[in-house]
Amino acid sequence: MNLTLDEIQNFKGKYPKQIWSLFFSEMWERFCFYGMRGMLVFFMISQLKFDDEKANLQYGATQAFVYAFTFIGGLFADKILGFRKSLFWGGLLMIIGSLILAVDPHEYFFLGISFTVVGTGFFKPNISSMVGQLYKPNDSRADAGFSLFYAGINLGALLGGYLCIAIGKGELFGDMISQNVRWNVAFGLAAIVMVISLINFVFTQKSLGSIGLQPLEVLAEGRSGKMPKWKEYGTYILSLIFIPLIMKMVSVPEYTDYFMWIVGPLTLIYLFYEMSKVTESERKKLWAALIFILFSIVFWGIYEQSGGSLSIFAAKNLNKDLLGLDPNGVNNSAGAFFIIFLAPLIGLLWIWLIKKKIEPNTIIKFGLGFIFLGLGYYTLFATRLFADLQGITSLNFFTLALLIITLGELCLSPIGLSIMTKLSTKNLQGMMMGLWFLASAYGQYVAGIIGAGLAKADKNSTNYDALITYTSGYKQLGLYAVVAGVVLILISPFVKKLMQEVR
Template sequence: MNLTLDEIRDFKGKYPTQIWNLFFSEMWERFCFYGMRGMLVVFMISQLGFGEEKANLQYGATQAFVYAFTFVGGLFADKILGFRKSLFWGGLLMIAGSIILSLNPHDYFFFGISFTIIGTGFFKPNISTMVGKLYRSGDTRTDAGFTLFYAGINLGALLGGYFCVAIGQGDVFSDYIPHDKTWNIAFSLAAVVMVISLINFVFTQKKLGPIGLQPGHPLSDQPERKIKKWQEIAVYIGTLAIIPLIMTMVSVPQYTNYFMYIVGPLTLLYLLYEMTKVTPAERNKLIAALVFIIFSIIFWGIYEQSGGSLSIFAAKNLNRDLFNLNPNGVNNSGGAFFILLLAVPLGLLWIWLGKRKIEPNTIIKFGLGFLFLGLGYYVIFATRYFANSLGITSLSIFTIALFIITLGEMCLSPIGLSIMTKLSTNKLQGVMMGMWFLASAYGQYVAGIIGAQMATAKEGSSNYDALITYTEGYKQLGLYSVIAGVLLIIISPYVRKLMQDVK
């Protein structure tokens, strides 16, 4: 606790020292999360006997709740727990969920998933907020810092996204793991890496100085707010008490529909209420943040086919012409691999352009993200021209599409984390980060619906017909992406005025 906030922010070079500590905690947490994400559809179809339409809807519901709870986690971090305690509590819940799944994934699938949903909600938005607090307002190195942090996210996603599903399917370490225990071991691996994440955070958090301390602590952002111990305990007990409710809602996608119809409008009303308490200048920044949030829903609804329909597409319509790799493993981890290649160079590019005052503003970066996303889906559409009569096409061409889509993600997602911290008022940091992830929840929800519609269209058809149906759908998604990107670029001058001094 020796470091002050000014000392932390007065760093030399490109990155603050503390970002590496947060990098590794997030890396292992993302291993757990993306390992789980990669296994969902495959496990539900192969082990639980779900049809493709139901698996897609179930995937969308599960992922929607994961991201929806980031708003809850951000809210409780702002008001009661602080970022550090929220992160630790979330990590414990994720470990518990992974252990439950490792013991009996077939009978306790939704029970274990419910723990990981709530745990991610408390962990994910708060570690991102702490990264933002490492920088002074207006520091041009902030985007580069979030880009590096995003590399940590994707190093974990690469490892977890490939190895968990490959272990579960018996593709790797099959000589050492009994055939009937592969899924148990895969879920156990998620628990082990989450333990590593928490251990890293506990032993390095002293370097964070006052960042993330509970409200009411003399060195926190809100020293005047006094939190009673019973309030903190009530949060812990309350989150455990609602697990049966979450389990019921996640297991029945129709309940997810009701939830999504209600939580979005209520959350927006709450934010509008909070906006009445701020200055006009702060309000304009929050309105600009809402523009980013709305467009991010569209982006994630299109992008997040990777865990749903593209998972099925990879399993049934892709060959192994890329180093004999598992197509589903590539689908789940390929984007993360490319982010690792691009993160540091792209971060340095933003710094280089920033020093010369020619760096594209954030809204233009968002627009470019959509254009790359659309181009990537057009390449997936083009895989139909490389297919054989059985509807099997090239994994290599598909991987090129993942590279292009990843360029789009790199223009949007890490920059989105950064811009939420820049446009938020001090007391709404956690709430706005939660709003950003709540937008992802709606994107995941939409992604599940889109994937289910594709699966419905292919029932009763041949594998080749399925390829045509899926790729036609991806062409439409590409078109929607391009339209959204062009629109963002057109309105960029108006959004820039709302952002004021934020770059």
């Protein structure tokens, strides 16, 4: 079915039909990613015998490199591979990484993680970019489409986030799976679902028309020609060469510090170079995108305690008063559970507000996202009110905090994906989407440092002392989030001018 781009974009109703196929590919990839992410800190503490502080730093380093490579993956997709080939190559690397961990997660932990880091970098930004191309520029239905797509992300996160760690810990199927292979099975499950994701994408390509195809090479005389194979194969080889380097840098968090201090400034220099080649109108939009990106670093630095300090908090300080569920499984998957139900409703809410001509602009949505995030962390602080003398508190109230934080995420993350495609020039879409995820890398990096700071405790401290330390830290993070939200709302008129016609 060879559809033209106009035929794809001139769809009737709220959603283009192709979004459902991309939805399922992304869903299974996110099962793999969030399943593995949810296991990292617990596995490092319980199996590799890292202390809490080291585990948080390792988690931050790993996640930082995952998101940093989305920038590189987006760049290579723009210039050489195209979205489709980049996505498929990334999926293959993720499968290999998961299989390595399934064979022996104790011996080959950092090798398997390194394959997953590079693979995610090639997969993640490019499927989001293809979703953006299903819509014409300034199509008001795009926000609703990205909210639906975000629900797919979180359906995978819900399933993977709960099942993988529950299997690894023996909370699920513990009587069926031998204790000495539980973690192998958990990592192997991530590999199986990634295979399903790629198979689904193979069939999806038939309905995508020209979206995501390999770009043409611009020749010296101004003509366009087919991309040379040596550039494509060179990209594959270069990405494999990066794996041992990533393995070393992830295993030693100090190296991550050097990387993050170098890659950020270099990336901004390259962005400014690209901005010098566009029109003044396009440049203003890119400045607006950069403001969104910088604030998102603050958001993710606070939000991403879920895989780090909150994972330790769930393991040590929460009871099972929510239907007897495993606290770590709830921590990993509750946000995704809420998004599945709330994302389509929020998307429809934006459409309804558009019709009523009272929809808040994107920067105000971002501000609201920060305020909800702050309120959620104040609720985490309040869990101390339900604690017993052993430092054990209510999983129910903890889950309420995750619900509030999820409302903040829904105001920011799917809108962020959408606004990057709207504010980017056509030839920079992959790079800008990658830059959005690179900001997440810095957020993850900051999150690891924050989590390590919260994990520092006196050796003679009790579990109750740890509860007080963590909740006091969450109160402080809540304050930072609320202040950032207020600042965003105050500067919204200025950013709105930079965005021009984009809403």
